[in-house]
Amino acid sequence: MSEQCGFCGAVYWKEEKNTAHKYTKCFHDGKVQLPAFPDAPELLKALLTENSPDAKNYRQRIREYNSAFAFASMGAQIKPPRGTGPYCYRLHGQMYLRVSPLYASDQHKESYGQLYIFDSSEATEKRLSNNQNCLQHVFEKLDFMLKEINPFAQSYLQMHRLVQEHPTTSVKMVFFEDKNFDMRRYNAPTLCTEVAAIFVGDNGEPPANRDICVYPFGDTCQSISPLNQCCDPMTYPLLFPRGECSWNTGMEHVEEWRTAERTRVTQLQYYAYRLSQRNGFSILPNSGKLFQQYIVDAYVKTEGSRLHFL
Numbered sequence: 001m002s003e004q005c006g007f008c009g010a011v012y013w014k015e016e017k018n019t020a021h022k023y024t025k026c027f028h029d030g031k032v033q034l035p036a037f038p039d040a041p042e043l044l045k046a047l048l049t050e051n052s053p054d055a056k057n058y059r060q061r062i063r064e065y066n067s068a069f070a071f072a073s074m075g076a077q078i079k080p081p082r083g084t085g086p087y088c089y090r091l092h093g094q095m096y097l098r099v100s101p102l103y104a105s106d107q108h109k110e111s112y113g114q115l116y117i118f119d120s121s122e123a124t125e126k127r128l129s130n131n132q133n134c135l136q137h138v139f140e141k142l143d144f145m146l147k148e149i150n151p152f153a154q155s156y157l158q159m160h161r162l163v164q165e166h167p168t169t170s171v172k173m174v175f176f177e178d179k180n181f182d183m184r185r186y187n188a189p190t191l192c193t194e195v196a197a198i199f200v201g202d203n204g205e206p207p208a209n210r211d212i213c214v215y216p217f218g219d220t221c222q223s224i225s226p227l228n229q230c231c232d233p234m235t236y237p238l239l240f241p242r243g244e245c246s247w248n249t250g251m252e253h254v255e256e257w258r259t260a261e262r263t264r265v266t267q268l269q270y271y272a273y274r275l276s277q278r279n280g281f282s283i284l285p286n287s288g289k290l291f292q293q294y295i296v297d298a299y300v301k302t303e304g305s306r307l308h309f310l
Contacts, residue, residue: 008033010276026276030257032269038242040283043145047138048286054138061134062238062290068127068134069142071113071152071234072099072224074297089292095300097235098221099212102159102173105219113214113234116153117160120144142238151194151243152234156214158191159198163216166200173198175212175230177248195230195243226301236294239283246270267305271298 003012003023010026018024027033040048047058058065067074075096081088102117104110111130115123124139131139146153152175159173175196191198212224212234224231232239232246240246247270253263275295277285284291 004279005276008273008276009278011278026273028269028272031253031262032265032273033254034270034273037240037244037282040281041145041149041241043141044238044241044283045281048283049281054135057133057135058138059288061131062288063293064131064134065138065142066236066238066290068131068139069146069237071116071156071237072097072231073112073221074235087289087292089289089296095297097224097226097231099214099224099234100221101218102156102163102214102216105217113152113156116147116156120147146237146241149242150237152196152230152237155193155196155198158193159214159216162191162198162200169200171198171200171216173214175214175228175234177211177225177228195233195245226304231301232294235297236290239287239290239294241283246274267298267302271302 003014003016004010005012005023005026007030008027010023012023016023016025022029046052047055049055075098078090081090100112100114102114104114110118110126115126118126120140120143123143124136127139127143128134128136147157155173155175159171163171173196212228212230213222224234227249229245229248233243237243247265247267249264251265251270252258253265274284275298284294287294
């Protein structure tokens with residue numbers, strides 16, 4: 001790719017210009033401008049680029065590693081194509097995302113976000129029992145990394161501590177649909193993290209339909225709306241290790257280029273910007289099979305939102 005967008009730095013092939021002889025698929029004529037992702041953690045950069053046995057195993061099993069560290073479970077019918085050609089991620093039918101209570105019931109093993117309240121060795125043992133082709137020491141390194149830098153992991157641990165301190169009081173953790181949520185609906189939360197508010201006692205109104213609420217106990221999982229900004233970082237912690245939130249319904253166009261008819265960034269515009277190739281290292285395009293899954297997931301969410309709107 002020899003051409004570069006002068007606005008956002010996306011790179012293109014020369015013939016990708018539109019009829020006005022401009023590259024606009026990435027930033028949509030100046031309407032979309034998103035913050036750059038922070039630098040990738042050195043551990044992930046090494047696993048995605050080096051030729052060591054650990055790195056090769058990680059890239060080969062990257063979907064398994066991601067699923068082991070995800071905060072939300074993804075339900076979908078995966079239909080690999082027939083034959084022996086290159087890997088292709090193919091999804092059939094609907095996709096469901098769910099989040100479980102903080103603690104597993106007696107009938108179920110701990111999984112997903114529930115594993116972040118355990119120490120590294122115990123959590124690794126539980127993850128390895130379901131992913132025996134993965135490597136124990138890679139699990140341990142990833143667990144340490146995410147507990148250090150991921151606000152969702154830190155939120156689960158903080159909630160666990162509050163439940164232990166207030167065993168007879170109602171506790172809930174809410175991941176809000178929009179980062180600009182109105183906290184005036186609630187009494188002051190006991191604790192706020194970068195991505196969530198944790199309440200001890202019955203505070204404020206119930207969460208909105210698209211908010212994600214985690215309770216300590218329960219027999220059912222809560223569905224996650226694809227319109228919630230926490231959907232991507234909770235599903236793909238190894239693509240967004242610092243918990244970078246994704247598109248939300250309140251995301252606005254750049255004021256200078258905003259029109260009276262359209263003022264907000266659509267899901268399609270958001271993903272077009274994020275998926276554009278740029279110079280320098282980025283976790284997304286280097287994540288192989290997991291990147292394929294993310295692209296299919298983005299397409300399904302975008303099409304689903306269009307149908308929901310209709």
